[in-house]
Amino acid sequence: MAIHLDHNATTPCLPEVWDAMRPWAVEAWANPASTHGAGRAARRALEDSREEIASLLGAWPDEVVFTSGATEANAMALAGIRPGDLVAASDLEHPSIRENMTLAESRGARVNRLPRADRGIINPRDWAALCPEAPNLQVATLAGHETGAVQDMAALIDATRRRFGDAGAWHIDATQAVGKIPVDFHRLEVSTLSFSAHKFFGPKGVGALLVRRGVSLPPLFVGGGQQRGRRSGTEAVYLAVGMAKALRMAVDGMVDRQIACTQLREGFLAGIAPCKPWEILGPLAGGLNHVLLIAFSGVRSDMALMALDLEGISCSAGAACSSGSSLPSPALALIGLPEEHRKSVIRFSLGPFLNPDEVSMAGSAVAKIIARLRGPHA
Amino acid sequence: MAIHLDHNATTPCLPEVWDAMRPWAVEAWANPASTHGAGRAARRALEDSREEIASLLGAWPDEVVFTSGATEANAMALAGIRPGDLVAASDLEHPSIRENMTLAESRGARVNRLPRADRGIINPRDWAALCPEAPNLQVATLAGHETGAVQDMAALIDATRRRFGDAGAWHIDATQAVGKIPVDFHRLEVSTLSFSAHKFFGPKGVGALLVRRGVSLPPLFVGGGQQRGRRSGTEAVYLAVGMAKALRMAVDGMVDRQIACTQLREGFLAGIAPCKPWEILGPLAGGLNHVLLIAFSGVRSDMALMALDLEGISCSAGAACSSGSSLPSPALALIGLPEEHRKSVIRFSLGPFLNPDEVSMAGSAVAKIIARLRGPHA
Numbered sequence: 001m002a003i004h005l006d007h008n009a010t011t012p013c014l015p016e017v018w019d020a021m022r023p024w025a026v027e028a029w030a031n032p033a034s035t036h037g038a039g040r041a042a043r044r045a046l047e048d049s050r051e052e053i054a055s056l057l058g059a060w061p062d063e064v065v066f067t068s069g070a071t072e073a074n075a076m077a078l079a080g081i082r083p084g085d086l087v088a089a090s091d092l093e094h095p096s097i098r099e100n101m102t103l104a105e106s107r108g109a110r111v112n113r114l115p116r117a118d119r120g121i122i123n124p125r126d127w128a129a130l131c132p133e134a135p136n137l138q139v140a141t142l143a144g145h146e147t148g149a150v151q152d153m154a155a156l157i158d159a160t161r162r163r164f165g166d167a168g169a170w171h172i173d174a175t176q177a178v179g180k181i182p183v184d185f186h187r188l189e190v191s192t193l194s195f196s197a198h199k200f201f202g203p204k205g206v207g208a209l210l211v212r213r214g215v216s217l218p219p220l221f222v223g224g225g226q227q228r229g230r231r232s233g234t235e236a237v238y239l240a241v242g243m244a245k246a247l248r249m250a251v252d253g254m255v256d257r258q259i260a261c262t263q264l265r266e267g268f269l270a271g272i273a274p275c276k277p278w279e280i281l282g283p284l285a286g287g288l289n290h291v292l293l294i295a296f297s298g299v300r301s302d303m304a305l306m307a308l309d310l311e312g313i314s315c316s317a318g319a320a321c322s323s324g325s326s327l328p329s330p331a332l333a334l335i336g337l338p339e340e341h342r343k344s345v346i347r348f349s350l351g352p353f354l355n356p357d358e359v360s361m362a363g364s365a366v367a368k369i370i371a372r373l374r375g376p377h378a
Numbered sequence: 379m380a381i382h383l384d385h386n387a388t389t390p391c392l393p394e395v396w397d398a399m400r401p402w403a404v405e406a407w408a409n410p411a412s413t414h415g416a417g418r419a420a421r422r423a424l425e426d427s428r429e430e431i432a433s434l435l436g437a438w439p440d441e442v443v444f445t446s447g448a449t450e451a452n453a454m455a456l457a458g459i460r461p462g463d464l465v466a467a468s469d470l471e472h473p474s475i476r477e478n479m480t481l482a483e484s485r486g487a488r489v490n491r492l493p494r495a496d497r498g499i500i501n502p503r504d505w506a507a508l509c510p511e512a513p514n515l516q517v518a519t520l521a522g523h524e525t526g527a528v529q530d531m532a533a534l535i536d537a538t539r540r541r542f543g544d545a546g547a548w549h550i551d552a553t554q555a556v557g558k559i560p561v562d563f564h565r566l567e568v569s570t571l572s573f574s575a576h577k578f579f580g581p582k583g584v585g586a587l588l589v590r591r592g593v594s595l596p597p598l599f600v601g602g603g604q605q606r607g608r609r610s611g612t613e614a615v616y617l618a619v620g621m622a623k624a625l626r627m628a629v630d631g632m633v634d635r636q637i638a639c640t641q642l643r644e645g646f647l648a649g650i651a652p653c654k655p656w657e658i659l660g661p662l663a664g665g666l667n668h669v670l671l672i673a674f675s676g677v678r679s680d681m682a683l684m685a686l687d688l689e690g691i692s693c694s695a696g697a698a699c700s701s702g703s704s705l706p707s708p709a710l711a712l713i714g715l716p717e718e719h720r721k722s723v724i725r726f727s728l729g730p731f732l733n734p735d736e737v738s739m740a741g742s743a744v745a746k747i748i749a750r751l752r753g754p755h756a
Contacts, residue, residue: 014404037380204612204614223473239583309414316413321612323413
């Protein structure tokens with residue numbers, strides 16, 4: 001048995017997406033910056049993809065900046081933080097946000113981090129109380145990569161507005177949200193929003209930053225001046241085409257995928273039921289329904305992950321890029337998990353195309369392994 | 379007729395390369411940072427690709443940093459320039475170098491630019507005389523994207539060494555060289571070297587910076603700490619696999635491709651022979667043999683490019699990213715072309731897989747168009 005319960009780390013590129021990309025890599029492969037006919041055809045495909053993505057996410061096409069992924073997009077969104085700026089953030093964020101916060105602090109910015117977020121959900125009152133004055137930038141993650149918690153952005157923005165008279169500038173990491181729950185950029189009222197295609201069954205190596213009209217950001221790097229100087233480098237048309245195709249499929253199939261994940265989740269929970277006590281750490285309702293962050297008391301997650309891996313079950317303790325780290329994620333403190341349980345946490349992230357029987361069997365296998373690791377006296 | 383004589387702008391992804399990438403995108407698609415078996419398999423493919431690329435370019439695997447392309451790689455190599463630094467450069471470089479030079483100057487670095495380079499070739503004596511003191515960084519392009527001139531790096535480095543007692547730090551843009559002429563990173567004795575897969579029939583969206591052991595560069599952006607902190611972001615394994623495959627094919631087929639280009643070039647030159655006077659601006663020997671930078675006296679290149687485009691012939695006046703610009707490239711002044719001829723320049727860049735008959739026919743078509751544009755009294 002080999003089953004991937006780590007869809008928050010990445011998802012496969014669907015064959016339909018792969019096939020849609022091929023013509024723009026192998027056949028109509030011109031440089032979209034070239035002014036000749038072949039270049040203009042490539043440019044049209046690029047701009048069509050930009051328009052498709054914009055329309056699916058409630059943005060204008062000129063607000064879409066293609067990047068190599070969400071890490072680059074997050075860095076781009078945060079590159080404008082200046083020394084002395086006050087930034088409101090939390091430790092719920094992905095390392096690609098948190099590392100930029102640390103960098104900004106080393107350059108003289110002040111970062112105020114939320115002290116708590118029960119079940120990964122930010123309380124608007126806590127958020128409004130976080131900064132003594134209006135922050136220059138507020139950063140949040142729309143759907144948590146660990147807990148699956150979905151933030152109520154309208155409430156958070158409203159809380160800031162009531163406290164400071166202005167909603168202020170916001171960057172939202174929507175990497176785990178786009179393609180899984182409805183995302184409407186303009187309705188969110190944020191300045192920038194990042195995402196990556198490989199989280200919604202698109203290709204790795206491409207993502208985007210949505211940048212609201214009127215928001216000016218310094219480019220992360222300069223060069224040929226592509227994308228109106230905001231992101232230089234020859235645009236990989238086929239990757240943009242693939243991202244647009246994957247997003248279209250994700251949006252069109254969103255309800256079906258959510259239903260599939262709900263059923264998979266129930267089967268999985270039934271499978272692991274025998275190995276109580278365990279505690280679901282994320283939200284009990286309203287979060288991403290394919291994510292289960294669970295603390296198995298008395299079990300070391302690193303031992304469990306190794307045993308699961310031997311059974312062909314792929315999952316993780318958190319973000320893939322932190323996999324090599326033996327330190328628990330700072331988010332676990334934020335959600336109020338006592339320290340003694342922080343090394344007992346496993347994240348299962350399901351995918352809508354998994355086989356329900358296999359997921360149930362995986363749940364049973366998890367239960368057996370957890371029981372074995374706890375030993376006869378547990 | 380539709381023929382692409384603009385291979386310096388980009389090349390197609392070969393079907394064999396595309397097919398080699400598919401398994402690592404669609405089937406074995408795990409995140410290479412994941413520690414489970416699926417992640418480790420992806421990691422192995424990534425590291426195998428890194429080793430293959432390193433061995434083909436005379437580098438160690440740990441010297442290969444994957445990027446989204448040469449623009450990012452160039453920016454990464456130049457991100458370490460500090461205020462007050464003295465940099466030796468030329469105006470032969472691609473905009474992805476030149477723009478970084480302008481940026482470095484705006485931040486207080488001094489950039490000394492070579493005043494001349496006949497036929498695009500840097501004279502080692504001129505290079506050694508460029509800086510009054512030892513420069514902190516020297517920047518050159520191994521093979522010119524406009525002229526096709528290949529620099530004698532050993533001579534340039536030797537000239538610096540004799541003048542200042544030390545070869546100093548070098549960044550080499552090898553984007554147009556890799557896969558077309560032999561490139562041996564360690565033998566070149568440079569600090570960093572950039573390239574991009576889509577210039578040698580690999581996929582767009584992936585490139586690399588070779589960073590010599592012991593050379594420390596600040597990352598362009600931070601995040602999950604992938605690639606030992608030098609370049610964060612989930613590695614797109616299939617793109618690395620594609621770049622390795624394309625490079626292997628290019629190196630194995632290098633001589634055959636060079637022979638093919640030599641024959642294509644002869645056929646093309648025979649085709650355009652009737653439309654003399656014209657002048658080849660690049661090197662007469664020793665340069666990239668698929669590149670022809672030609673000044674057609676009395677002809678405006680923008681008009682010629684449009685007429686050629688109508689005939690299905692794709693070519694350009696220089697770098698694709700500058701296509702929209704009506705300003706001639708600064709390299710044309712450097713190579714000594716009189717100002718009145720700088721708007722009469724067309725770059726033809728052939729590809730080894732073009733049909734010889736079609737290339738000859740394209741040459742004849744160019745001759746007819748040039749004659750027509752010159753009018754009856756030329």
